Amino acid sequence: MIIQTKNLWKTYGSGDTQVNALRGVDLTVNKGDFLALVGPSGCGKSTLLHMLGAMDTPSRGEIMLEGRELGKLGEGQLTDVRLERLGFIFQTFNLVPTLNALENVMLPMKFAGISRREAKQKALCLLDMVGLKERTRHLPAQMSGGQRQRVAIARALANDPALILADEPTGNLDSENSEKIMELLQNLNRKGRTIVMVTHNPELAERVNRVVYMKDGQLAELQRNTKDIQSA
Amino acid sequence: MIELAIKNIWGRKTRSVLTIMGVIVAMQLYIILSTIMGSYEKDVQKQISNMAGRVIVQLKTESGASFLPGSNVIKESDAKEVMGLQGVDNERSTPVLIQAIVPSKVPNAPPTVMAAGIEKGKEEAYFGNVEVDGESKISKSSDVILGAGAKEFYKAKLGDSITVRDDKFTVVGILPEINSQIDASVVMNLATAQEIFVRPSLVSSVMLTATQVDKVVELAKKVTELNPKLTASTSESMKKSADEMLEGQRRFFAMINNTVVAVAAFIVMIVMVMAVFERRKEIGTLKAIGASRAKILGIIVTESLTLSLIGGVMALPISVLLIRLVFGGWLFDTSQWGQTIAVAVGLGIFAGLWPAWSAQRVNPLESLRYE
Numbered sequence: 001m002i003i004q005t006k007n008l009w010k011t012y013g014s015g016d017t018q019v020n021a022l023r024g025v026d027l028t029v030n031k032g033d034f035l036a037l038v039g040p041s042g043c044g045k046s047t048l049l050h051m052l053g054a055m056d057t058p059s060r061g062e063i064m065l066e067g068r069e070l071g072k073l074g075e076g077q078l079t080d081v082r083l084e085r086l087g088f089i090f091q092t093f094n095l096v097p098t099l100n101a102l103e104n105v106m107l108p109m110k111f112a113g114i115s116r117r118e119a120k121q122k123a124l125c126l127l128d129m130v131g132l133k134e135r136t137r138h139l140p141a142q143m144s145g146g147q148r149q150r151v152a153i154a155r156a157l158a159n160d161p162a163l164i165l166a167d168e169p170t171g172n173l174d175s176e177n178s179e180k181i182m183e184l185l186q187n188l189n190r191k192g193r194t195i196v197m198v199t200h201n202p203e204l205a206e207r208v209n210r211v212v213y214m215k216d217g218q219l220a221e222l223q224r225n226t227k228d229i230q231s232a
Numbered sequence: 233m234i235e236l237a238i239k240n241i242w243g244r245k246t247r248s249v250l251t252i253m254g255v256i257v258a259m260q261l262y263i264i265l266s267t268i269m270g271s272y273e274k275d276v277q278k279q280i281s282n283m284a285g286r287v288i289v290q291l292k293t294e295s296g297a298s299f300l301p302g303s304n305v306i307k308e309s310d311a312k313e314v315m316g317l318q319g320v321d322n323e324r325s326t327p328v329l330i331q332a333i334v335p336s337k338v339p340n341a342p343p344t345v346m347a348a349g350i351e352k353g354k355e356e357a358y359f360g361n362v363e364v365d366g367e368s369k370i371s372k373s374s375d376v377i378l379g380a381g382a383k384e385f386y387k388a389k390l391g392d393s394i395t396v397r398d399d400k401f402t403v404v405g406i407l408p409e410i411n412s413q414i415d416a417s418v419v420m421n422l423a424t425a426q427e428i429f430v431r432p433s434l435v436s437s438v439m440l441t442a443t444q445v446d447k448v449v450e451l452a453k454k455v456t457e458l459n460p461k462l463t464a465s466t467s468e469s470m471k472k473s474a475d476e477m478l479e480g481q482r483r484f485f486a487m488i489n490n491t492v493v494a495v496a497a498f499i500v501m502i503v504m505v506m507a508v509f510e511r512r513k514e515i516g517t518l519k520a521i522g523a524s525r526a527k528i529l530g531i532i533v534t535e536s537l538t539l540s541l542i543g544g545v546m547a548l549p550i551s552v553l554l555i556r557l558v559f560g561g562w563l564f565d566t567s568q569w570g571q572t573i574a575v576a577v578g579l580g581i582f583a584g585l586w587p588a589w590s591a592q593r594v595n596p597l598e599s600l601r602y603e
């Protein structure tokens with residue numbers, strides 16, 4: 001078990017405008033899972049992902065990441081958790097526009113105090129793995145959306161996270177590039193990476209080993225699909 | 233962090249160039265003002281220390297003794313009378329007539345080159361007992377001894393001939409650097425100076441040396457008792473009035489300098505506040521991927537510091553060139569450079585603090601904002 005939530009609630013606002021984005025979510029993600037969170041827009045998928053990503057705090061309930069309760073950690077410790085244990089992939093790629101591909105991938109390693117040489121070596125390795133060996137010196141503006149997302153994936157892997165979180169990673173990409181990103185994520189999963197991905201593309205949800213449906217802030221149904229059974 | 237700061241500065245060239253230009257404009261003004269004030273102060277100190285054991289007699293004006301030599305005249309007969317006082321070492325005292333040849337480009341400063349008419353044989357009473365290249369006395373009325381600065385101005389060597397007010401003079405002696413007044417002097421006979429500048433029987437001041445060093449103040453008192461229209465300054469009284477004058481000037485320069493530095497700090501701060509505002513999503517992303525508050529703080533302060541430092545460093549050579557263009561001299565002071573760099577560093581850090589503070593507070597969820 002990598003991460004587990006117990007009776008997770010998130011309430012935005014107060015009084016008349018109060019919104020319960022999460023209403024008692026119990027979710028367990030095991031090592032090696034490739035889990036897709038699916039559900040209608042506004043059902044709370046992103047909210048849940050941000051909680052798992054230690055970016056936001058629940059109103060109620062607890063989150064255990066590798067045996068540690070996130071609610072008991074201070075801000076500095078949460079920052080360290082995000083840096084060392086989690087890798088986040090954004091829908092809008094979120095690369096630093098003034099840094100080239102290599103520097104973007106090196107960034108989390110530098111934050112972690114890894115030496116420049118080591119960081120560079122590893123970043124080159126990761127960029128090679130995502131198929132961007134020839135683009136290491138390109139700025140984000142000089143790359144396509146698909147290439148940028150691959151840089152972002154390499155960046156998410158920089159500090160060897162225990163869990164990769166992706167919020168609609170293909171939401172801004174055409175089908176061809178979506179396909180490449182999806183293959184890449186599947187490859188990572190095959191090598192043992194644990195991934196939680198939000199998507200509302202049902203085709204993508206077909207290709208993971210666990211699908212969790214969400215509705216109105218609750219997990220509506222847990223379904224294991226065939227691939228999971230094969231790989232299990 | 234320095235790398236990210238430089239990349240950010242480089243990645244936003246127009247904004248960065250304009251900011252750095254603003255810092256340069258402010259910092260070169262700071263350097264020029266400080267350099268002028270510094271060299272002026274040093275010179276006043278030198279002049280005063282040169283005066284130990286001496287009394288300078290000038291016409292009394294409302295503002296007391298003037299630091300600008302040659303701004304007033306007294307009768308030569310009054311000068312003679314003063315020199316006859318008891319306690320005056322007549323051999324080492326002389327009436328002096330100062331007349332500007334090339335006025336200074338800096339307002340209220342001594343002339344760049346000036347004639348100093350000295351009683352025949354008393355030259356050393358004017359410039360002191362220094363090692364002169366060539367003659368230390370002027371025997372012919374067509375001879376002159378040049379101060380170090382005057383020599384530079386005329387580009388003259390011993391035996392060369394120079395022209396002052398249509399009259400030709402031969403350079404018979406060259407002085408080492410002493411102080412700005414003597415450096416600027418073309419030392420000639422008093423009678424010659426009176427003739428070519430049409431100041432018949434007039435002098436600017438009398439330089440008295442007391443027979444006994446500890447009787448200087450007493451001698452000064454005697455002078456004013458003898459002739460109340462005159463004022464007599466000793467090195468102590470000069471020091472006092474110099475300090476008063478310098479204090480006012482220091483305050484004035486400090487006010488302008490502080491304003492200039494504050495303006496530069498504001499420029500950098502505004503640019504950095506805008507940079508942080510523009511980059512909220514980027515900063516949120518950095519936090520989302522694990523950058524600590526301290527890292528964000530460091531990134532922004534480093535960027536601000538880098539902008540300010542580039543401006544400050546570039547302002548140094550520019551200020552030297554500007555001083556050269558406007559005032560015509562290579563005036564620079566390396567200790568001043570260190571101070572300028574220190575000011576640029578302080579300015580950069582100070583200007584970066586507030587934007588950095590607001591940046592480190594950005595929520596990681598800002599990374600998810602749509603733009």
Ligand SMILES: Nc1ncnc2c1ncn2[C@@H]1O[C@H](COP(=O)(O)OP(=O)(O)O)[C@@H](O)[C@H]1O
Binds near residue numbers: 012020043044
């Ligand atoms: N910062 C916020 N403030 C107020 N309401 C929010 C905020 N973020 C999300 N919500 C609300 O919470 C609910 C769940 O949102 P979200 O998790 O983004 O859904 P999804 O990602 O499934 O589309 C929605 O009703 C949304 O309007």
Ligand SMILES: [Mg+2]
Binds near residue numbers: 046047
């Ligand atoms: Mg969403």
